[in-house]
Amino acid sequence: MSERQRKGRVAAILGGALTLTLPLAAQMAHADQKVLVTVANGYFTQPELDGARWDGATPAHWEGDGRTVSREAAQHPGEIQAATLGALSTTLRDVKAGARMTVLYEVSPTTRPGCSADAREFTIGVGSLKADRTTERAPGDRKPNWKEQSFPFTAKENAPTVTFAGKGDAACGPMLANVRAYRDDPPGDADPCAGDKPGTACGGAREKDPCKTSEGSEKPQACGGVTDNQSEMQRCKPKITTDNSCLDEVATDGRREKDLINGQETKIGKFNDRKRESDPARAVDDACSTPLSGLPPFKKDHYVFLPTGCEPSP
Template sequence: MSALSVLLLQATSAQAETRVHVRNGSFTDPHVTENSYRTFGVGNGIDGWTVTQGSVDLLGSGFAQRDGYVQAVDLNGDGRGAIRTQIDTTPRHRVYVHFKATASADPRKICTGSNIPEALLRVQGEDGKGAFESLGKPDANAVAHWQDYTFEYTATRENGFVTFSSVNDSACGPWITDVRVYESDRPEGIPIH
């Protein structure tokens, strides 16, 4: 269990959470043909998300190895990339960002071999603080190993945001999907009776 998951378990046992709307958290719009991808650069966006650094690839469900209509984002389009989405938050409330991630599992097998580094993901809230997560090395057989992760922070304003970025400089880095956000029902520091 990662440190991010442990933090979530400790925090959620003490208080209730409310779901916060995330537009296009499974990256289904625009639709990409099942076994293909589409690249987006800075200033362009995937519905509900803005590319803030480099480029990202929107992966069709087959390419991403996801069931159903769920698509994913490869945070290393033509190199290191980042995306951001705006969320409605309440200042001083804890925000919990749940998502699925895997190291690149490009079916073209361009991310295999001993010289490929671990996929490193950075998640950041509007407070400027972030967390890094190693997703391991890409699978030698290009199989996606999707796992659940959680990042939490304290909201500093009503119109907050969450940013996902790659730390890898190659074409092989982290993939994300199924982004969900929850917020604590009371401000941080208020005792629970």
């Protein structure tokens, strides 16, 4: 086998492998949808400290006796501040009951002078659900060993509170940093025709008619009345086509409506053309000879001389 043939076979095999694996990866990414949820001051940026300090005030938007640790003291690779445990609690205000959550965070033994490099124990919990955790041992005194951990739970109530609590001497308790929370959303509905209003490509089979009501109930005002030939037009099934032959058979051209409008305009014109100011008697005769049916509403002061024998109703 030549070198060119060998390379061609390898490329074909790799191409086939990619064809098989890419859809699976896409499915896994689709199934693992995570939505970031706000953790107030999760990076412990407030209050901001200078120098090497482990005794800053309790982090803003957190409750408990934990303290803020400066960047220089935390020695985090992301150059962010941290907090000591103690105990610290934060409320996830954007979370609703029933949500499946994952809290991610990083912990390390403290770098505080006088404390050993030993691993430190702590707990994390939400309500009655608690888990025992531990940091990894640091490579030496006053050296950090930051490691990420996770805590999954299902919210039993709206706005659950997450609590971290160190064990043992709080002064040498573990350091906490980079707290984040994610909501695990299930995959969306893959059926494009699902729901009350599917797209036109679905044929409208499941589309609900807002003007169809149960017997005895009133239709919304926007539905209006029913025209004379509407029932015949409704038998023309909707199609995704330009063929309107069915509607052409039953739809009218509006001629009857046009004739009625023209008739009204003619009557109004004759009425307005009467010379009512020249001769009162003639005005009476002309006014009474003009049919009033189909005329728009008018007031008595439309006449200079008001006929008494054929006085229209106001």
